[in-house]
Amino acid sequence: MDKILVGLKRVVDYNVRVRVKSDGSGVDIEGAKMSINPFDEIALEEALRIKERGEASEVIVVSIGPSEAQQQLRTGLAMGADRAILIETGETIDALTGAKILLEVVKKESPDLVIVGKQAIDNDNNQTAQMLAALWDRPQATFASKVEFSDGVAKVTREVDVGLETIEIDLPAVISADLRLNEPRYVKLPDIMKAKKKPLEQIPVADLGIEIGEQIKEVKFEAPAQRQKGIVVQDVAGLVAALKDKGLL
Amino acid sequence: MSKILIIADHDGSNLNAATAKCVACANQIAGAEIHVAIFAEDGSAVAAQASALDAVSKVLKVDNPANKSPLAAVIAPQVTAIAAGYTHVFGASTTFGKDLMPRVAALLGVNQISDLMEVVDAHTFKRPIYAGNAIVTVESPADQITVATVRTASFTASGQGGSATIEFAAVTAAIPTHTRYIELKAGKSDRPDLQTASTVVSGGRALGSAEKFQLIYDLADALGAGVGASRAAVDAGYVPNELQVGQTGKIIAPELYIAIGISGAIQHITGIKDAGTIVAINKDEDAPIFEIADIGLVGDLFSVVPELQAALK
Numbered sequence: 101m102d103k104i105l106v107g108l109k110r111v112v113d114y115n116v117r118v119r120v121k122s123d124g125s126g127v128d129i130e131g132a133k134m135s136i137n138p139f140d141e142i143a144l145e146e147a148l149r150i151k152e153r154g155e156a157s158e159v160i161v162v163s164i165g166p167s168e169a170q171q172q173l174r175t176g177l178a179m180g181a182d183r184a185i186l187i188e189t190g191e192t193i194d195a196l197t198g199a200k201i202l203l204e205v206v207k208k209e210s211p212d213l214v215i216v217g218k219q220a221i222d223n224d225n226n227q228t229a230q231m232l233a234a235l236w237d238r239p240q241a242t243f244a245s246k247v248e249f250s251d252g253v254a255k256v257t258r259e260v261d262v263g264l265e266t267i268e269i270d271l272p273a274v275i276s277a278d279l280r281l282n283e284p285r286y287v288k289l290p291d292i293m294k295a296k297k298k299p300l301e302q303i304p305v306a307d308l309g310i311e312i313g314e315q316i317k318e319v320k321f322e323a324p325a326q327r328q329k330g331i332v333v334q335d336v337a338g339l340v341a342a343l344k345d346k347g348l349l
Numbered sequence: 350m351s352k353i354l355i356i357a358d359h360d361g362s363n364l365n366a367a368t369a370k371c372v373a374c375a376n377q378i379a380g381a382e383i384h385v386a387i388f389a390e391d392g393s394a395v396a397a398q399a400s401a402l403d404a405v406s407k408v409l410k411v412d413n414p415a416n417k418s419p420l421a422a423v424i425a426p427q428v429t430a431i432a433a434g435y436t437h438v439f440g441a442s443t444t445f446g447k448d449l450m451p452r453v454a455a456l457l458g459v460n461q462i463s464d465l466m467e468v469v470d471a472h473t474f475k476r477p478i479y480a481g482n483a484i485v486t487v488e489s490p491a492d493q494i495t496v497a498t499v500r501t502a503s504f505t506a507s508g509q510g511g512s513a514t515i516e517f518a519a520v521t522a523a524i525p526t527h528t529r530y531i532e533l534k535a536g537k538s539d540r541p542d543l544q545t546a547s548t549v550v551s552g553g554r555a556l557g558s559a560e561k562f563q564l565i566y567d568l569a570d571a572l573g574a575g576v577g578a579s580r581a582a583v584d585a586g587y588v589p590n591e592l593q594v595g596q597t598g599k600i601i602a603p604e605l606y607i608a609i610g611i612s613g614a615i616q617h618i619t620g621i622k623d624a625g626t627i628v629a630i631n632k633d634e635d636a637p638i639f640e641i642a643d644i645g646l647v648g649d650l651f652s653v654v655p656e657l658q659a660a661l662k
Contacts, residue, residue: 117615118479127483195451196460223478224596225463230421230451239422239528242448245590255531260444261544261599262360263535263591267420270527279580279597280590314493316460320486324477327622330643336656339628342644346626348548348605349661 101212101249101271103158104147107202108176109137110169111222120323127321136172139217141179143277145284146247147215148180155249156212158182162205164193170300177295178287184298189305197312199231204308206236211272213254218243218276229276239269243278351381351471353437354409356428356453357399358445361389361417364398366545367441369506371499375439376404376507377468384409386431386518388424390417400513409518418530419445425452426522432457432494436471442498442600454496462487462497476500480596481619501544502602502623536589538576540566543592546575549603549624551594554581555610555631555650562587564654565609571661577601579611595620610650613638630654 112118113133121128136144147159161176162185163169173184187201206214219226233240241247241256245264248255249271258265259278333339343349353375358365368385375383384407385399392410399408409431415423428449432438438453440446442464454461467475472489474497489495543549550572552565562582569576577594578587594601596616602623609630611617618641621627629642632649639645646653 112479118482120483127479194460196455196458199455221480224480225451225461226447227451227454227461227463230448231455233422234425234452234455237525239525240448240452241528242421243444258444259590260533261591263533263589265533266531268529268531273527313458313460314490316462316490317488318485319473319488322484322486324481324484324622327627327641327643329640330627330645332639332645332647335646335648336653336660339630339644339646339657340660343605343626343628346643348626 101156103160103209103211104150104156105206105209105211105214106140106144106147106159106161106176106181107214107216107228108140108144108161108163108172109217109220110134110163110165110172111137111220114138114221120321124320124322134168134171136175137217137220139219139221139277139279141217141284142279142281143215143217144176144179144181145282146277149282150247150249160185160209160211162187162202164189164198164201164305166190173300174295175287177298177300178291179285180291182298184300186300186302187305187308188302194315195225195227195231197310198228199235200310201305201308202228202232203235204310206232213271214274216274216276218278229274233274236274239273240276241267241269241273242276244275245278245280247275247281351378351436352434353378353381353383353439354432354435355383355385356438356440356446356449357385357387357395358441358443359387359389359395362394364395365441365443366506367443367446367501368399369402370501370504371439371441372402372404372507373504374465374468374499375437378437378471382406385513386411386428388413388416388427390414396515400515401509401511402513403508403511405507405511405513408513408515410515411518411520413524415524420528420530421449421452422525422528424449425456426524427520428453429456430520430522431518435494437495437497439497439499442500446498450496450498457494457496459493459496462489462495464500465497466500466503477619480616481622482615500600502600536591540569541573541575543575543577543594544599544601547603548572548574548605548607549577549594549601550574550607550609551577551579551611552582552587552609553579553611554585556582556587559587564650568607568654568658571658575603579617580614608638608642609654611638612636613641
């Protein structure tokens with residue numbers, strides 16, 4: 101195949117413990133370390149491996165977000181992507197609008213495959229791949245743990261609740277990466293230097309002419325109910341007694 | 350008034366318990382009229398089970414050979430075709446629902462509320478973000494159809510005293526052939542299902558090997574429990590992926606959860622915080638799991654677990 105398009109979202113790093121602001125107006129992420137969404141990193145790794153096997157000729161990374169998202173795209177380029185596109189916006193983009201934006205990029209680039217992470221670890225929506233596939237009227241293979249290609253068809257193994265499901269999809273198509281699809285590579289210093297010279301195109305979101313529909317409003321944020329620390333028992337006899345006390349044995 | 354369509358999750362013969370929880374969620378919307386749609390090759394058996402759920406007034410059977418397998422690309426246009434006239438379309442946050450519902454939402458031209466965990470009113474709901482570190486209250490536009498997946502661990506299954514009418518639904522929709530089902534490799538087990546078991550025993554990396562994980566299976570069998578595992582245990586190859594409990598695995602709410610050799614990373618806690626009672630057995634007294642455990646026992650699992658199993662006899 102020719103091109104693979106990979107979505108990279110800029111999110112708060114997974115090691116940062118996010119807290120709700122005391123006035124309930126949002127989450128406090130001011131100054132927090134930002135990274136590529138870990139599932140998107142897996143998506144990119146898969147695209148790079150497909151290219152390295154000689155099954156694709158170009159890997160393009162795309163992000164939707166503020167100017168700072170160039171950092172994550174540069175990281176993607178350092179991992180091995182050929183070029184990058186940033187659809188620039190200072191606004192929070194909902195999932196449907198995000199899918200519409202990606203569809204515009206898809207129309208422009210005509211990729212044979214789009215790979216994104218199964219969910220972003222900020223809003224945990226798990227929607228982008230499915231929505232893009234719907235709007236594009238193409239197949240989707242979500243929660244992928246293994247992908248193989250032959251003659252314009254992808255055979256994808258998916259992690260489902262009861263085990264592993266395998267489906268076959270005609271290309272072009274959208275795949276969402278699950279945790280065990282691969283283990284992303286580490287970026288080496290020379291690659292970071294090389295990535296600075298790779299093309300990164302910035303397109304203001306307004307240039308795409310996308311109509312933003314009515315949004316789901318986020319009206320209040322709160323901390324989750326905390327479980328209280330319970331009792332500590334000294335031995336198995338104590339544990340059995342405590343469970344009997346609660347009527348669980 | 351709210352008219353809610355719930356897309357049943359099933360395997361062709363049995364209705365998934367997640368659907369009954371989805372119905373319970375819908376029933377928290379005051380005055381809701383609740384219908385359940387079954388997309389199957391022959392949905393008769395599943396329809397009979399759905400019709401017995403309390404609060405369901407109608408079951409719609411959409412029988413089609415193309416619906417033999419749960420393919421989102423095939424089912425989504427059919428859902429869209431019957432969604433007209435409904436105020437809400439809900440599916441469970443199972444892998445089936447998570448695959449299907451966003452495709453339905455996009456075809457309907459609306460956003461989706463993922464992992465709905467609490468109903469405030471017909472258009473106001475709560476859902477977790479940042480791996481459950483924050484809960485956000487969201488409002489869906491009242492003039493649009495509301496599409497959501499329901500976080501089933503947050504709801505108690507609807508009872509089974511109902512007798513809804515069952516109807517065939519004729520659906521006109523272009524069904525794509527670009528997506529084809531090949532096979533399902535399911536872990537065969539006589540143990541209770543991890544997602545619906547009232548007791549679950551989970552093991553972590555401290556087990557050390559697939560062979561030693563047998564301790565967890567043995568204890569589970571002594572308790573009639575389902576078996577789960579931490580991400581670390583799955584990554585280490587001790588057990589298959591589908592046993593993973595946590596943010597990226599299964600979110601469960603058993604009455605009793607026993608975590609053995611699991612340190613309690615936030616991603617794991619997210620998957621169990623609705624459990625009734627949490628028991629933690631770990632040799633590290635500083636393990637974060639003890640901060641949320643109702644009953645903690647500091648000790649070496651290799652001596653504690655066999656001792657506990659003997660005590661249960």
